[in-house]
Structures are given as C-alpha cells and as structure tokens.
Amino acid sequence: MQIVHTIAELRQVLKARALPNDVALVPTMGNLHDGHLALVRQARERVGAAGTVAASIFVNRLQFAPHEDFDRYPRTLARDAELLAGVGCDLVFAPDEREMYPQPQTYQVLPDPALAELLEGRFRPGFFTGVCTIVMKLFTIVQPQLAIFGKKDYQQLMVLRRMVEQFALPIEVIAGETRRSEQGLALSSRNGYLSDAERTQALQLSAALRGLLERVRRDGAAADLAVIEAEAHAALAVQGWAPDYLTVRRRTDLQAPDAAERAAGIPLVALGAARLGATRLIDNVEG
Ligand SMILES: Nc1ncnc2c1ncn2[C@@H]1O[C@H](COP(=O)(O)OP(=O)(O)OP(=O)(O)O)[C@@H](O)[C@H]1O
Numbered sequence: 601m602q603i604v605h606t607i608a609e610l611r612q613v614l615k616a617r618a619l620p621n622d623v624a625l626v627p628t629m630g631n632l633h634d635g636h637l638a639l640v641r642q643a644r645e646r647v648g649a650a651g652t653v654a655a656s657i658f659v660n661r662l663q664f665a666p667h668e669d670f671d672r673y674p675r676t677l678a679r680d681a682e683l684l685a686g687v688g689c690d691l692v693f694a695p696d697e698r699e700m701y702p703q704p705q706t707y708q709v710l711p712d713p714a715l716a717e718l719l720e721g722r723f724r725p726g727f728f729t730g731v732c733t734i735v736m737k738l739f740t741i742v743q744p745q746l747a748i749f750g751k752k753d754y755q756q757l758m759v760l761r762r763m764v765e766q767f768a769l770p771i772e773v774i775a776g777e778t779r780r781s782e783q784g785l786a787l788s789s790r791n792g793y794l795s796d797a798e799r800t801q802a803l804q805l806s807a808a809l810r811g812l813l814e815r816v817r818r819d820g821a822a823a824d825l826a827v828i829e830a831e832a833h834a835a836l837a838v839q840g841w842a843p844d845y846l847t848v849r850r851r852t853d854l855q856a857p858d859a860a861e862r863a864a865g866i867p868l869v870a871l872g873a874a875r876l877g878a879t880r881l882i883d884n885v886e887g
C-alpha cells in the first residue's frame with residue numbers, strides 16, 4: 601500500500617498503474633472503524649484484484665461550522681494506514697490543508713437545496729456545500745470510476761448521488777450498508793467522544809428510530825406524522841438527549857410521505873440526529 605500526501609504524487613502513482621481506469625475511491629475523514637473498512641472491502645470486491653482501491657483521509661474544514669468539532673476531530677493517520685493495509689487498500693491519499701486548500705476555496709459546489717436544506721442541512725447550514733466541494737475536488741484529483749459512501753450518512757449519500765447525476769460525472773456511486781456494534785449502535789468516529797455510560801445510552805437513538813418507523817407503518821394512512829415525531833422527540837429528550845430531528849421520510853427524496861403513500865407502503869426511512877452530552881450522533885433505519 602502506498603501513502604501519498606500530495607496531488608502530484610497521487611497522479612504519478614495512478615498513472616503508473618496497469619489499469620488506471622479501474623479505480624474505486626473511499627473518501628473518509630480518518631479515525632477509521634469497521635464501517636470504513638467494510639467500504640474498502642466492498643470497493644475491492646467491485647474492482648477485483650487488478651483494480652485500484654484508494655482511500656482518502658482528510659478532515660475537511662469547509663464542512664464544519666465554527667462551533668463544531670473540527671479542532672478536536674481525531675487525526676490518527678498511522679493507525680488508519682495499518683487498518684487500511686490490513687484490508688488490502690492499495691493507495692491512501694492523506695493531504696494536509698495546504699495541499700487541498702492552498703488558497704481559500706472560493707469556488708464551491710452548491711448542492712440542490714431541495715435535498716440539502718432539510719434535516720442535516722437545516723441544523724448544519726453550509727455542511728453539504730462543504731461536503732460537495734471537497735468530494736468534487738477529490739473526484740477531480742483521483743478521477744475514480746467508482747466511489748463508495750456509507751448509508752450511515754444517508755442524506756449525504758443522496759446529495760452526492762444527485763451531484764454526480766447533475767454534473768454527469770463518469771463515476772458510479774455505490775452505497776455501503778451501515779455497520780453497527782453487536783448491540784446496534786451505528787459505528788461512527790464520533791462514538792469515540794462518548795463515555796462508557798453514554799455509549800450504552802447511545803443505543804436509544806436507533807431504538808427510537810425503529811420505534812418511530814414501526815409506528816408509522818402500523819398506523820399507515822391514519823398516522824399523524826407530526827404528533828408521532830413530536831412524541832419520539834419528547835421521549836428521547838426525557839432520556840437525556842437533545843434531539844435536532846427524528847423524522848420519517850420517503851426514501852426517494854427525503855420528503856414526508858402523504859397518507860396515500862403510507863397506506864401503499866412505499867419505501868421509507870426514519871432519520872435522526874441528537875446530542876448526547878457534547879456528542880452529536882446521527883442514524884437512520886430503512887423500512
Ligand atoms: N457505520 C458505518 N457503516 C458504513 N459506513 C460508514 C459508517 N460510518 C461511516 N461510514 C461512511 O464512511 C465514510 C466516511 O465517513 P466519516 O469518515 O465521516 O466517518 P464517520 O464515522 O461517519 O465519522 P463521524 O462520526 O465524524 O460522522 C462515509 O461515506 C460514511 O458514510
């Protein structure tokens with residue numbers, strides 16, 4: 601496995617490969633866990649032994665608001681590289697900020713507001729602009745044929761898929777299923793911020809989302825979404841969380857399903873974000 605820190609080195613390595621047109625990219629912010637490693641394995645399955653699996657590690661300042669955890673986000677490159685080598689990654693691109701943003705990134709990619717201004721976008725204004733801008737930049741640098749993103753960041757995956765579609769980028773976007781702990785906690789770098797007690801308590805978020813989805817399914821056309829969501833919100837708050845949102849949406853466009861759609865049993869997803877102490881977690885459940 602090769603580790604490169606500059607765009608020039610990366611281009612050289614990619615050019616020298618036998619099959620330069622069979623590159624899969626797994627973008628990450630590092631501090632890797634089994635969820636990331638599953639994406640790398642999935643990439644390998646898709647490109648085969650002869651293809652190239654590249655992972656990027658870059659904590660992208662552009663997608664963090666000033667009050668968020670950019671400064672304390674864990675940077676663990678040596679350990680990440682060992683883990684990536686262990687799952688057969690070929691190439692790690694780990695640029696520093698000067699390499700990615702040698703000048704202020706004043707050209708940016710504005711995501712479709714219909715997708716990006718709700719849910720995460722409402723609570724993290726500018727987040728998806730930061731994500732789309734860095735992912736577009738990674739795409740132009742690495743020029744992969746395939747890119748893999750996790751469903752744990754469900755809305756991010758949808759926003760990026762639409763970006764690829766609208767710019768007609770020649771890249772296939774693949775979704776990786778959410779990896780969970782045995783108890784059901786979605787693996788996330790930010791779980792590292794949790795105390796042992798909080799880690800146990802964190803299971804309440806996915807449980808709340810499963811409960812919400814089951815109730816909407818059970819009540820069908822009769823479900824009063826606003827009431828059911830408000831009750832789920834209040835129940836999580838009583839358990840000590842500060843929820844941003846807990847909601848059931850259509851899987852196609854993240855809009856609320858109407859009564860006819862609920863009666864017809866269209867594909868839904870329950871999505872949530874909530875703070876436990878100082879840690880903000882997100883999760884979602886399809887059903
Ligand atoms: N549990 C998981 N299962 C599958 N994919 C995941 C999981 N967690 C993260 N990913 C995916 O890995 C990629 C990189 O994510 P990132 O580096 O932000 O990790 P993260 O664990 O989501 O971090 P954070 O806690 O900061 O949100 C994204 O495509 C993300 O959706």
Ligand SMILES: CC(C)(CO)[C@@H](O)C(=O)[O-]
Nearest residue numbers: 627628629660731734753
């Ligand atoms: C896609 C991504 C690597 C862009 O910085 C980030 O948002 C993430 O890790 O999900």
Ligand code: BAL
Nearest residue numbers: 629663664727753756
């Ligand atoms: N995992 C998504 C990246 C972020 O929360 O900043």
